[in-house]
Amino acid sequence: MTKAIVINKTADQGLTEVLKFLLENDRVKGVFTLKKINKEGDVSYSLITNADDLKDSVPFYPLMPVNAAKILSRFTLKGPSDVPIVAVLKPCELRAFIELVKREQGSLENLFFISSTCAGVFPLEMGKERLIEKNLSKYFEKIKKLEILDDLRPVCRSCEEFVPYNADMTVKLIGENIDKKSIIFLNTKKAEKLVEGIKLDVSEKDLDKKTLDNFKSKRAEEKKKIFADIDKKTNGIDGLIDLFGRCIGCHACREACPICYCKLCEFDSSDCEYKPSNYEIELRKRGGLRVPPGTVYYHLGRLDHVTISCVGCGSCEDVCPVDIPLSAIFKKVGESVQKMFDYIPGRDPKEDLPITTFEKEELTEFEE
């Protein structure tokens, strides 16, 4: 049983009330959350310092224009925040931020996190086409009934990590009638202190593990389907050539990925700049060579670099101009790499990245 604030308003409105309280009572100096930015209803993350600006905030809008971990990382890159800030993030975004903190690309100091039992988001394309508003009631219905909406992104439909780790507050979305009621769990002492004095109902509630486990198995079923589908396509080098044939080398996937933080990526560096003599050698071997070269190399390299921390946020696929099913590939490979070390990226800020530590005896199946 955990203390929880119960508000008879939509989840968006309910949390916004809490955020308003935090700003107005100087408990935090700024709020990071999704906000409507124009009359057409387009949505973007914003750093809000004035409580009045919260009137347009939509913390649980089912869209992820950018992985918020990147934004928090930029905010705390040059040093920790001097003042308390609260950030409303999806579980995968929070996990990604913690993975970035482990890589010294951000700081947790003075940051409070509000997350939710995430019901998933729509593809970025639907946000671009402004089709989300008309799908909202369908979205709420499915959440209440613990069903998975077909239109959601594949990574969301198959996500089993929808209960956040390390959140100071968790808003109950799944299984709840979020069109009418919001339940905000206060997970930490920090959270209780933040809302001290708030004139709202606080009661003891349960996150209902059974319901969540039930939902998790539904998501696991979806995952099985999606993984089986991508498994057919990732069939050796020919499979990769087919999948990445249409890749235009824009590297948008890398830019969108929260884990890819390198100022100068290996694949943009002079390591990957070839002299004419390199081409001449390759041509003697192959007779012909795709230019610029290294399409499959880039993707395999990125798989090697990021999958230990891949949180399956799906940003890579959202920004791909030619719709390569990247998120399924990275999520599937990511899970098998992480399973080897019993590692869940972002679960625990104190947990070392598996590739920066070792055991004296391990992985004997890989050595000779």
Next chain:
Amino acid sequence: MNKPKNKAAVVKVKSDIEKSVLDFLKKGMDNEIFDAVLIPMKVPAGDSFAYVLIKDKSLLKDASYLPPVMPVQGANAVSSITRLGKGKMKIAAVMRPCETRATVELTKLGQTDLENIILISMDCPGVLPLSDFVNDSKKGMKLFNESIKKEEDKEMRPVCQICDKSSMIAGDLHIGTLGAKKDTFFVISNSDKGDEILSKLKISKNEDLDSWLSKVKNISEEKLKKRKNAHKILKSQVGGLDNLLDTFSQCINCHNCMRVCPVCYCRLCYFDSDKVKHPSDDYLMRAEKTGSLRCPSDITLFQMGRMMHMSLSCVSCGMCEDACPMDIPVAQIFSMVADETQDLFDYVSGRDIEEPLPFVSYKEKELEEMEDAA
């Protein structure tokens, strides 16, 4: 480059233009005029095209000199081969006029070495939007071929529909299909290199080019009218701060446009560098000024900054718009502004390799309308 043309070679077409152009290239390799050809080929999965540097002549038969899409800017392909020098191979690079112009611009910017490159362009009908094509390539091929047959361009990308330089010659050779007699095409030389190739291939250039010149002039004038009109409408839609912010309201600052742009060659873009990474109190201060700060921030700074950096070399190739995940009409906007900035200096990007970049040259008296001549 840029020799006055009124005569050209004429090549007879056997079966279809595509095969005859490939034959022409094969002849060039057979006669050791060039050692390799850089030309688009369909990828194994059939859903897109990619530039391939071909040394094995037998691969030529699967090449496509005029693919329906532009997934990669040809200038980037040439630059990736010759940025570090010219190499021993003579390479014939077959690409569209805007790609040839971008290659010329990149050479001025020190990013390619054209000594062993032969640039071959062709009359361009435009390209289809990339993301539509890759999701249904059969339909795309059909649309493209029909558009060419009917001489229509409504299926092509918006920037292509208003391109008045679709037959501009900036390279060494140009394949002129417009105005050519039935079952023939012109091969127009634009440089000494081009002349040399034609003479080595024993193709004489003594046919009258008037029919091509007049057809190209007509099309170009018509397109220019369309262009001016489209720009007028676009200006009213995006002009002014409110409209500009509205246009870019969906921009997620992914920087795709910058990365696929042939002119944007900086390995570490200014807008990815430390210059735009600020401490947290900086961001807070900015947020406090208006009550909230949109994140990621500095989107307008990026767009206008990029415009400032590359406008003088923009070739209106439209790669940026194809790569934008939010379908923002970046190419149309940047292309419109580029027309005006280049006009200031009577400059056309990529037109002439001898023409210096406006920012690295000056006249002692110029642009008086810009200065405060008190």
Next chain:
Amino acid sequence: MKKDDEFLPKIIAFLCNWCSYAGADLAGTSRLKYPPSILPIRVMCSSRVDPLFVIKAYLGGADGVLIAGCHPGDCHYEKGNYYTRRRFAVLKTIAENLKLESDRLKLSWISASEGPKYAKVATEFTEQIKKVGENHTKNQIFL
């Protein structure tokens, strides 16, 4: 007698200076017989091997890639080979997941005195690669 059309694999072997390279050297000076399929590259420590080298070698057409280092606990630099083992595990898992013939990748611990072990590893790995067959990425154009 070697048949003219018999496939001789090209195996890139990253050998650490202090242990496996010395072991390979010992195999040579002891005149131990093993197939001429190994192309050795000496590195100071097996942890110098960036997984990208292995990927590059595979995409370049190498029929096999061997990483050999000191036995765990005996690394000249104390812990390098522990990291090697983890990195190799990640790379091999990726290759398995994408069905990229992960049998072409091998990690082995060979000390400076284990000349015979080097010859054995070389022989057995060559046999294994012969069964997997030639790596056709060397002919691929669209990589």
